[in-house]
Amino acid sequence: MTMQPTPVPRRNLRRRSLLGLLGAVPVTAAGVGALTGDTGADAQVAARPVPRSLRPGGTLDRAVRALADQGKFSGTLLLVDGHRTVLSRSYGKADQARNIANGPDTMFALGSVTKLFTAVAVAQLAARGRVDYHQTLGTYLGGFPSTIADTVTLHQLLTHTSGMGDYHALDGYAAALATWTSTEAVLSGTLDFIRAAPLAFTPGTRHQYSNSGYTVLGGVVAAVTGQSYYDYVAEHVFAAAGMTRTAFVTRPRWKRDRGIAHPYAGGTTDVLDQRGYVGLPDGDAFSTVPDLVRFVRALRGHRLLDAADTDLLTGPKFPVAMLPPKDGKPLQAMFEAYGPEAARVGDRWEVGHTGGSTGITANLEWYPRTGYVLGWLCNTDARELLDLGARARLLLTAAN
DSSP: OOOOOOOOOOBOOOGGGGSSSOOOOOOEEOOOOOOOOOOGGGGGGGGSOEEGGGSTTSHHHHHHHHHHHTTOOOEEEEEEETTEEEEEEEESEEETTTTEEOOTTOBEEOGGGGHHHHHHHHHHHHHTTSOOTTSBGGGTOOSSOHHHHTTOBHHHHHTTOSSOOOGGGSTTHHHHHTTOOSHHHHHHHHHHHHHTSOOSSOTTSOOOOOHHHHHHHHHHHHHHHSSOHHHHHIIIIIITTTOTTOBOOOHHHHHHOTTBOOOEETTTEEOGGGSOSSOBTTBOOEEOHHHHHHHHHHHHTTSSSOHHHHHHHHSOOEEEEEEOOBTTBOOEEEEEOSSSEEEEETTEEEEEEEEEETTEEEEEEEOTTSSEEEEEEESOOOTHHHHHHHHHHHHHHHOO
16 A cells, blocks of 8 residues: 655744844954855945854854754755855755765755745735735635635735634645645645635734745735746746746655755654645745845845835734843844744844744844845754754844
8 A cells, every 4th residue: 555645734933932042242253255146235244344153163153063963953054244155064964865965055945934935926916016915815816705805915914914824734634635746736725725714813813823824825926927826936036036946846856856855854764755746835945045045135136026115025014922131132022024024133133934844944034234144954853953043143133
């Protein structure tokens, strides 16, 4: 009897879990390295010293190496400051059975970092007047009962305040997913499950992280543009940002492509066969860390959206968590934006998204008042990576 793959729910590694674990005072030193890019606004950082804590051999580097030595960081990390590479590290195996090492060009599943691409697609349509953030879902996508179609807005879907939950948990979904063998079937079939699910609360009254909401937004993109969601983001997000190693990868390609990391539960158990046929608008596009940096540069350089629409996308919309100043650590607060999460640490802002599921951890963040962009992608899911994120955030918000 052939075992059917079962879906592994994608979870977002919530930023509230990443806040406030370590403070540091950086010591300035000369910057290092270079990474090709074209965000002209960042050129001014070229002569700025990089704190010792962020450089090779510094606090962040030692923390990553320690996790790698314990088998808890298998993947690639990249920290850039404008056009400069500050720290680049790869550890572990992309495919343990074939003894293929992870490297800068290795593609990893992104988990919920994918939501950034879906949000940009929606923002592009809003900028062109083809959708309105405060219009109801039924204006653009059919098949929902009136209690959802006439009440849920795109704003609420983007900020996780719509009342929708997580389709992975719906009865019968896992069995259905195992039978779908095309991108069209995966998206349309998932939307059918979401359409039949009731809301958990009155839209706009609460916050609940929602994979279903972002998959619905992908359906809106397809309905409004007349393209498949996958084709739209490939053309208007990935290609527009110069992301040459970013795509939605099917499970058959994932298995055979030597350049794509397999997901390992517990560090050693390959769980690739537990994945669905292809990712969805809420999660599991595939990319490399350098491509994620290119995405941020394109966004900040206004090649995906103009300046006003970029600010609208990344600005805080709905408060999610707050930690008051304590033990010498600054005020820390997290807000939902339109896709990204915006975290305030003291007087600095950090914008980005995390993602993960069994055998997958992803993180992308950037710092608007500086040129710093930090990304890492792992084919492991160690809990300690949450601590690494909190440590990096405090180091980077302390940096000039």
